[in-house]
Amino acid sequence: MSDFSVRLLRPDEDRAATDVFRRALHAREMTDEEWSAISPSMQPDRGFGAFDPELIGTVRSFDSEVTLPGGGITPLAAVSLVGVRADRIRRGVLTGLMRAQFEDFAARDVPAAMLHASEGAIYGRFGYGIAARGKSIEIDRHRARFRQEVPAGGQISLLDLESTIEQWPSLFDALPRTRPGMIARSPHLWPGYEREVRRATTPVTTAVHRGADGVDGYVTYTVERAKFDAPSLLKVQSFHYAGPDAFAGLWRYLLSVDLVDRITAEKRPLDEPVELLFADPRRVTVQKTQDEGWLRLVDVARMLGARTYRSEPVVIEVTDRFLDHNSGRYRLSEDGAVRTTGPADLAMDADTLSMLYLGGWRASDLAVAGRVRATGELALERADLLFGTRVNPWCGTFF
Numbered sequence: 024m025s026d027f028s029v030r031l032l033r034p035d036e037d038r039a040a041t042d043v044f045r046r047a048l049h050a051r052e053m054t055d056e057e058w059s060a061i062s063p064s065m066q067p068d069r070g071f072g073a074f075d076p077e078l079i080g081t082v083r084s085f086d087s088e089v090t091l092p093g094g095g096i097t098p099l100a101a102v103s104l105v106g107v108r109a110d111r112i113r114r115g116v117l118t119g120l121m122r123a124q125f126e127d128f129a130a131r132d133v134p135a136a137m138l139h140a141s142e143g144a145i146y147g148r149f150g151y152g153i154a155a156r157g158k159s160i161e162i163d164r165h166r167a168r169f170r171q172e173v174p175a176g177g178q179i180s181l182l183d184l185e186s187t188i189e190q191w192p193s194l195f196d197a198l199p200r201t202r203p204g205m206i207a208r209s210p211h212l213w214p215g216y217e218r219e220v221r222r223a224t225t226p227v228t229t230a231v232h233r234g235a236d237g238v239d240g241y242v243t244y245t246v247e248r249a250k251f252d253a254p255s256l257l258k259v260q261s262f263h264y265a266g267p268d269a270f271a272g273l274w275r276y277l278l279s280v281d282l283v284d285r286i287t288a289e290k291r292p293l294d295e296p297v298e299l300l301f302a303d304p305r306r307v308t309v310q311k312t313q314d315e316g317w318l319r320l321v322d323v324a325r326m327l328g329a330r331t332y333r334s335e336p337v338v339i340e341v342t343d344r345f346l347d348h349n350s351g352r353y354r355l356s357e358d359g360a361v362r363t364t365g366p367a368d369l370a371m372d373a374d375t376l377s378m379l380y381l382g383g384w385r386a387s388d389l390a391v392a393g394r395v396r397a398t399g400e401l402a403l404e405r406a407d408l409l410f411g412t413r414v415n416p417w418c419g420t421f422f
């Protein structure tokens with residue numbers, strides 16, 4: 024551990040901290056113009072810096088809330104802008120920043136945190152686990168034909184770049200966040216999205232779907248084509264909808280766009296049945312699956328009590344090496360969660376509990392990987408049912 028101290032950043036230090044993060048990701052420092060566009064995204068009192076005495080590392084968060092299995096909603100810290108100066112890595116700087124951030128979450132009564140990781144080996148030690156996964160898909164547009172029974176969808180209207188930027192927040196906020204893991208978008212997130220789409224080199228279009236009850240979905244996309252007669256690619260940038268009509272209607276629209284050969288969409292929910300819209304499901308290929316949201320239960324007792332459970336009771340023993348007060352046994356049942364001293368059916372570390380929590384993994388699969396230790400098959404069977412959710416978890420928001 025080297026000699027450094029961690030404290031909240033002052034507003035006049037936010038730009039330097041953002042540059043520390045950007046340099047850590049091998050991106051150049053921002054120009055004055057870029058900083059003035061992005062500075063409204065800095066939520067006050069949510070950035071931490073490590074100093075030795077120079078600024079050598081940083082973490083940030085944005086206030087949000089997350090949908091839980093059962094439909095409950097709880098406050099969430101959306102963690103981002105994590106970086107340590109390359110000449111100060113592997114000396115415990117991130118560990119110190121994480122500790123300060125968790126203490127801050129606890130002081131503000133924020134029971135959970137989520138992040139998108141640059142690398143898969145960084146955050147498990149801090150109790151974050153892969154709670155949601157996504158799939159990246161590609162569609163062969165010329166050969167994909169809709170099945171007859173797929174809903175026809177409603178009306179589509181198009182927004183250009185400026186109207187997209189103006190209407191994005193209200194479009195997103197009006198849609199239900201039904202999947203476990205979906206988060207509210209803080210006003211501090213939109214300046215970053217605006218910056219991204221303004222940097223696009225081809226036109227940004229949003230197709231808004233209107234069903235019987237009004238606007239119920241939208242998709243934002245760009246179309247890329249290297250030259251006039253080259254194959255072209257429609258890239259879905261974001262896609263949100265309230266139900267099957269909007270889902271089908273928006274996909275029907277995307278498949279109807281002229282001069283497009285392939286369509287790609289990244290990090291979609293694992294169980295989203297895009298391929299089942301088509302007569303030949305093989306016209307949709309999964310390019311890869313990857314972690315889509317890392318969750319940390321900062322207050323395990325509160326979070327276990329905030330979601331619902333199905334099936335017979337199970338006692339779990341949690342070992343939390345980073346936030347020891349969470350370690351202990353919890354009895355989970357349809358009636359809720361309580362601390363207990365009774366014998367445990369399953370044992371796991373805090374990061375593995377995060378993986379189970381939103382229903383993204385089955386306890387029996389985590390046992391196969393050695394992450395869950397169980398008294399027997401019956402305990403695993405019960406845990407599979409107990410944590411199981413009707414739909415797969417998905418965050419759906421990048422930050």
Ligand SMILES: CC(=O)SCCNC(=O)CCNC(=O)[C@H](O)C(C)(C)COP(=O)(O)OP(=O)(O)OC[C@H]1O[C@@H](n2cnc3c(N)ncnc32)[C@H](O)[C@@H]1OP(=O)(O)O
Pocket residue numbers: 047048102103104105106107108111112113114115116117118119138139140141142144145148
């Ligand atoms: C949410 C986001 O913003 S994701 C973006 C994260 N940022 C980046 O990827 C930028 C580039 N990387 C960095 O800035 C830094 O390497 C960080 C932030 C990932 C890690 O910072 P460090 O100060 O080096 O971490 P720290 O010294 O506290 O490491 C703690 C432990 O994690 C391990 N660790 C840290 N980074 C990594 C990594 N990238 N891969 C594997 N292990 C890692 C360390 O080896 C150490 O292990 P030990 O306790 O067994 O010795």
